[in-house]
Amino acid sequence: MLQGKKIILGITGSIAAYKAASIIRGLVKKGAEVQVVITPAGKEFITPITLSALSNHPVISEFFSNRDGSWHSHVDLGLWADAMLVAPATAASIGKMAHGIADNMLITTYLSCKAPVFVAPAMDLDMFAHPTTQQNIECLRGFGNYIIEPGEGELASHLIGKGRMEEPDRIIEVLEEFFSGQQDLQKKKILITAGPTYEKIDPVRFIGNYSSGKMGFALAEECARRGAEVTLITGPVSLSATHPNIQRINVESAEEMYQAATSHYPGTDAGILCAAVADYRPEQVSPEKIKREKEGEIQLRLVPNQDIAASLGAIKKEGQRLVGFALETIGELKNAKRKLEKKNLDYIVLNSLQDSGAGFQVDTNKVTIIDRSEVITEYPLKGKNEVAKDIINKLATLLS
Numbered sequence: 001m002l003q004g005k006k007i008i009l010g011i012t013g014s015i016a017a018y019k020a021a022s023i024i025r026g027l028v029k030k031g032a033e034v035q036v037v038i039t040p041a042g043k044e045f046i047t048p049i050t051l052s053a054l055s056n057h058p059v060i061s062e063f064f065s066n067r068d069g070s071w072h073s074h075v076d077l078g079l080w081a082d083a084m085l086v087a088p089a090t091a092a093s094i095g096k097m098a099h100g101i102a103d104n105m106l107i108t109t110y111l112s113c114k115a116p117v118f119v120a121p122a123m124d125l126d127m128f129a130h131p132t133t134q135q136n137i138e139c140l141r142g143f144g145n146y147i148i149e150p151g152e153g154e155l156a157s158h159l160i161g162k163g164r165m166e167e168p169d170r171i172i173e174v175l176e177e178f179f180s181g182q183q184d185l186q187k188k189k190i191l192i193t194a195g196p197t198y199e200k201i202d203p204v205r206f207i208g209n210y211s212s213g214k215m216g217f218a219l220a221e222e223c224a225r226r227g228a229e230v231t232l233i234t235g236p237v238s239l240s241a242t243h244p245n246i247q248r249i250n251v252e253s254a255e256e257m258y259q260a261a262t263s264h265y266p267g268t269d270a271g272i273l274c275a276a277v278a279d280y281r282p283e284q285v286s287p288e289k290i291k292r293e294k295e296g297e298i299q300l301r302l303v304p305n306q307d308i309a310a311s312l313g314a315i316k317k318e319g320q321r322l323v324g325f326a327l328e329t330i331g332e333l334k335n336a337k338r339k340l341e342k343k344n345l346d347y348i349v350l351n352s353l354q355d356s357g358a359g360f361q362v363d364t365n366k367v368t369i370i371d372r373s374e375v376i377t378e379y380p381l382k383g384k385n386e387v388a389k390d391i392i393n394k395l396a397t398l399l400s
């Protein structure tokens, strides 16, 4: 996928700059041509000699190539590239990119770049979490740049948290996926529900569940990567959607999710209902915090929520598709088939809590897909991103 691709690698002043060497090696190995542009601070962390030896190109850092008045053209460079990757991207460089502060060669190149830009942030957890950084990242995302989210783990400061630059192999994979050209969902509009719902009991308590939203977010990324415009309706989760083609709608309760889903579904080609929606909510929401009674029990009366999947199944038009999930602990196949029929789905993705590594909170999943012709396909335990591919392959076939 990367053979012959021209890639500008922008390196900024982070301790993770040493990983840029592995990125260059990986890209060059896959046949890409790499031109490094480094900020003055970046050179404090890795030497241009290492970078030029690995990339087979002189490293560009200054506006002027030497003192005879000749200069590096950031415009030519911006036009030359098939992609620009800024890795590592510090909080300062992200801020400059977001606000057009073109005081070094890297930022001027970014501003001149016509190709897609990928940004892999690297910084301390508190810097990453700061609203300024988050706003700047959102700003870049809004410009259509691709953010390669940092991972969680031990940071250079020895603190543990989110901010560590994504591993070089994964960064290269993101570029490969981008160039893979698998755009079989181009122009398709897809609605996805994800995460848990919170049903209010009083101002400080709710009924919820353990859903992390990871599966729904992985599906949203996969659809967007393949060219779809995604509306992601999500309950409360601590995840970010990275692809610019994902429009995120945050909701809290099943009722809010129902309202958002029923108003958006008619304009889409397909809906994927991955949210763990609460089936019941408290009949009354206490306006004040419920106090502990001196003795005895208290009772909470629950009333049913709308079944979003069944409601969308009822308004599904000819050619429109609907995919559901079934999380079961017993009678898995029987229950899943029943839900497929009852909710008028095109296929259902069954998770069994009997399988270790499947279900809530974990990064892996093991699914079985059952369709309307009762074809049952079992998949092995995989990462949720891989599971998302299997689920979306089936949808792409149905929509083609």
Ligand code: CTP
Residues within 6 Å of the ligand: 193, 254, 273, 274, 275, 276, 277, 278, 279, 305, 306, 307, 308, 309, 310, 323, 324, 325, 326, 327, 328, 339
């Ligand atoms: N679902 C929904 N709205 C609800 C409940 C479920 O949209 N109020 C969707 C889920 O997103 C999933 C499918 O319906 O795609 C099945 O959800 P699940 O919780 O397994 O089934 P339920 O219909 O709630 O049945 P039960 O809880 O009895 O297993």
